[in-house]
Amino acid sequence: MYLRKTILATGVALSALATASFAHAEPTAEVLHWWTSGGEAKAVAALKEDFEAKGGKWVDSPVAGGAGDAAMTVLRSRVLSGDAPAAVQLKGPAIQEWAEEGALADLNDVAAAENWDDVIPPAIQDVMKYEGDYVAVPVNIHRVDWIWANPTLLAKVGADSVPTTWDEFNALADKLQAAGITPVAHGGQPWQDATIFETVVLGLGGPEFYQEALVDLDDDALNSDTMKAVFDQMRKIRGYVDADFPGRDWNLATAMVMNGDAAMQIMGDWAKGEFLAAGKVPGKDFLCAPTPSENGYLFNTDSFAMFNVSGDDKIAGQKLLAELIVGEKFQETFNLLKGSIPARLGVPMDKFDDCAKKSEADLKSAQDAGGFLPSMAHGMALRGHLSGAIVDVVTAHFNSDMTSDEAVSRLVEAVELAKD
Numbered sequence: 010m011y012l013r014k015t016i017l018a019t020g021v022a023l024s025a026l027a028t029a030s031f032a033h034a035e036p037t038a039e040v041l042h043w044w045t046s047g048g049e050a051k052a053v054a055a056l057k058e059d060f061e062a063k064g065g066k067w068v069d070s071p072v073a074g075g076a077g078d079a080a081m082t083v084l085r086s087r088v089l090s091g092d093a094p095a096a097v098q099l100k101g102p103a104i105q106e107w108a109e110e111g112a113l114a115d116l117n118d119v120a121a122a123e124n125w126d127d128v129i130p131p132a133i134q135d136v137m138k139y140e141g142d143y144v145a146v147p148v149n150i151h152r153v154d155w156i157w158a159n160p161t162l163l164a165k166v167g168a169d170s171v172p173t174t175w176d177e178f179n180a181l182a183d184k185l186q187a188a189g190i191t192p193v194a195h196g197g198q199p200w201q202d203a204t205i206f207e208t209v210v211l212g213l214g215g216p217e218f219y220q221e222a223l224v225d226l227d228d229d230a231l232n233s234d235t236m237k238a239v240f241d242q243m244r245k246i247r248g249y250v251d252a253d254f255p256g257r258d259w260n261l262a263t264a265m266v267m268n269g270d271a272a273m274q275i276m277g278d279w280a281k282g283e284f285l286a287a288g289k290v291p292g293k294d295f296l297c298a299p300t301p302s303e304n305g306y307l308f309n310t311d312s313f314a315m316f317n318v319s320g321d322d323k324i325a326g327q328k329l330l331a332e333l334i335v336g337e338k339f340q341e342t343f344n345l346l347k348g349s350i351p352a353r354l355g356v357p358m359d360k361f362d363d364c365a366k367k368s369e370a371d372l373k374s375a376q377d378a379g380g381f382l383p384s385m386a387h388g389m390a391l392r393g394h395l396s397g398a399i400v401d402v403v404t405a406h407f408n409s410d411m412t413s414d415e416a417v418s419r420l421v422e423a424v425e426l427a428k429d
């Protein structure tokens with residue numbers, strides 16, 4: 010085990026936040042997160058404000074870096090040195106991994122007091138619980154499979170909407186390129202390559218294929234002509250990005266679409282948070298549409314896990330934060346800024362824009378059609394060593410002249426090795 014176990018049992022059963030044990034403790038929480046872009050910072054500031062308004066002391070520990078790779082490295086070293094932050098942005102199977110290490114505090118008392126079993130959708134409860142105990146709280150539901158487009162640039166080549174098939178996507182991109190417009194804004198970082206890749210897997214293979222290939226890691230699906238076609242499409246997309254793409258942060262790619270330097274970005278709806286933070290209006294200044302697929306929806310739920318810490322003030326801080334996060338008001342305020350939709354059931358959607366309303370409607374239809382699927386690129390589908398094996402191949406292919414045949418055989422091999 011690469012982690013030192015830091016189980017510090019509180020030994021105190023709490024039924025409400027204001028119990029006598031913590032009456033004098035100032036709720037304090039060090040919050041480790043990676044929300045540092047314009048839209049993200051606005052959203053996390055809303056949480057901080059709520060927390061402080063309830064008497065909490067917020068200790069901010071941001072670690073810049075899209076999708077949280079850098080934050081997870083910091084987390085590992087903090088826990089190893091016996092200095093875990095109280096609250097950590099953590100998601101998907103990583104929650105289970107840390108819980109298995111005995112690193113997470115259980116939140117059952119807050120869950121019972123706040124009726125989480127009734128207000129959190131069962132599929133999300135499963136991610137937040139370890140062996141039946143709540144160890145994390147969900148903030149939102151982000152959708153990953155989106156295209157963000159600049160309508161003025163599309164209009165220059167006679168398009169008034171976002172393509173609905175990958176063939177149309179390529180045809181439009183070719184036209185844009187011929188007109189001297191960069192078709193795709195992209196940042197060459199492994200997680201961004203993987204974000205595009207999984208939308209292509211979903212689109213070309215369909216939801217069932219996505220499930221087999223990127224969730225079940227089925228050999229036949231990985232080693233298939235469909236997967237070859239996915240890499241062919243990735244090669245095409247590689248041809249649609251500008252020369253300066255390597256290493257670019259995702260929000261700078263979003264800014265290219267915003268500023269008319271590129272026509273489209275394939276990115277989760279945290280990109281919408283950037284447009285909104287810059288005062289842009291959906292449907293007018295920018296367009297949102299799902300990447301081409303048949304009833305697919307790749308979800309990515311941000312959440313916070315509370316790590317075992319000692320001190321009444323910190324434990325009170327964790328409980329206050331957990332209660333706030335699942336609260337109806339917070340779920341509305343935060344998600345209006347973040348670009349996502351609430352993870353809590355029953356939050357009114359009337360203040361949300363059309364992109365968010367579409368996300369909610371598509372989520373329901375995808376669920377009915379079996380197309381509601383966890384994002385591999387954003388740590389919802391697989392444990393880190395497995396998704397890491399896939400992402401490495403995707404990036405190696407994107408950044409070289411590797412053939413699709415070669416990429417498929419490397420993918421099969423890498424997954425095989427990682428499974429052992």
Ligand code: BGC
Pocket residue numbers: 043049074075076077151259279309310311387
């Ligand atoms: C997170 C989002 C975040 C994005 C870019 C995703 O994995 O779920 O909350 O905005 O990465 O950092």
